[in-house]
Amino acid sequence: MSTITEWMRFPATWTARAVRVRGHERYVAAQALKSALAAVLAWLVAAEWLTLPQAFLAPYVAVFLVETTVFRSLRQAVVQIGTVVAGVLLAATAEWLVPGQTAAIGVVVLVGWFVGRWRRFGSNGIWVAITALLVIATGAAGSPVMLGERLLETAIGAACGLVVTAVLFPPVYPVGDELGVLAREARSLLCDMAAGLGDEAGPGPGGWVRRTGEIDRMMDRAAESSQWARESVRLNPRPIAARVRDQASASDDVLDRLWYAVPALRELARVAEAASDGVLDGADDAARCSVPALLTALAELVDRIGDAAADPARFAEPVRFDEACGECADRLAELQRSAAGSADPRVAAVLGSFWHPAHRFLTAVQDTRRVPQSGQDHQFGG
Known part of the structure; x- marks a missing residue:
């Protein structure tokens, strides 16, 4: 009944x-x-x-x-x-x-x-x-x-x-929050990896590689949302279409950066899980702290991306992350010096394995007009 x-x-x-x-x-x-x-x-x-x-x-x-x-x-x-x-x-x-x-x-x-x-x-x-x-x-x-x-x-x-x-009310699909959710999850993953590697009593790996699979799915949803927004404003006479067009254009800029950064994030997660077995415990303080500091800097960079994605008013301007990018570059240089100065080949190898995906991640999210032309790529055979 x-x-x-x-x-x-x-x-x-x-x-x-x-x-x-x-x-x-x-x-x-x-x-x-x-x-x-x-x-x-x-x-x-x-x-x-x-x-x-x-x-x-x-x-x-x-x-x-x-x-x-x-x-x-x-x-x-x-x-x-x-x-x-x-x-x-x-x-x-x-x-x-x-x-x-x-x-x-x-x-x-x-x-x-x-x-x-x-x-x-x-x-x-x-x-x-x-x-x-x-x-x-x-x-x-x-x-x-x-x-x-x-x-x-x-x-x-x-x-x-x-x-x-x-x-008759031609539909307009604004850019959704999928991109902001993606940025927050990527930041959370980087922060968790930094905490897990920076403290012997930290949370440990916790499925870091598995979480990158969910980030891939979030990327697909964000791309689909952006695609619907772009298509809905084509030939659309409504006044709101112009604003959504600007939002979709800037969203695509942020999405392009993250699209190429996510594979590097997945590699960082693999390296972090492999390094969570304590291989860095015997390293000196500078070497042991260089990886968490780098991951924290990358998390801050992604956080700024998320802020830009969450604020439609900032979509009209080119997205700049100079300060955060500079901090990441400094942390990469410290990691490089720690690897070069380590007397333990295993520690040097692990630090080098972090450097490569971190550098690719930073290069991907930077404005392509400001990609650094550094000779550091050759330090680890890059």
Whole structure:
């Protein structure tokens, strides 16, 4: 009984969420209303105004073209019209060359299936064969007027779907918080590694390499969010689109830096786990402290990246981390001196194994116009 009650209550709660909260429910409701409006508009034009004989094709196409972004709707319109044109031309050719309706149906479906595999058609390629099949089956293939009407009905539906998407609250997807979450997790990992290597009673490895796998997934989510933001502002007439475009551009800058830094972070985690067995315990104080100091400096650098990602007002300006980058460079130099001055080959090797990924990490997140041209790369064979 409780299940039936919940089922009956669901439409009301769903509608309330759509009205009160900006989220998935409201998006679904908006898309449904826009699809209905596009279908009605296409039907009025094709059936009431132009009185086309198969006017149902216009609203049919219009519903398919109410897309999540204006750019995607336009691209879908071009593809949809292309598949219909290909199907109509295929049907006309088969009507001319193939004797008999039954044989023509088989030929157009067979040939249309292969034509629809063209990558430009994407998932809509199947409509080449279906359109050709419908044209042959309805007897329109032998009449140029009827073929023209099919194309006109498709064009009307595409135009109505595109206009509704572009004019009626075209969606804009702002850059989300995924990039800030990514930066915070990378900083947390670096801090945990610094604490684990800097104190004999520290927390230990704690799955540092495993955590880089989650950072990879966060990177994918941040890239997807940025991609949706970029696409949603293309051809979008809303004033907010300009601000989101600036946010997406700056977000891409930060994302590019982290994209190349994450592989180096993964290598740092591997080296840190290997070094957590106490190989540095016998080293002198300078050598033992050089690695935690370097990791802490890198964490501070990532923290500044996270601050920039979390503050949309700072997206309009080039992201600069000169002070934090300088601190990381100093820590790298100290690590290099500690490795060169160590009398224990094992300690020198471990310090060198930290230097390489740390240097790659720093180079990746720095502004590419300010990458240091240092001869330090040759110290450890880099």
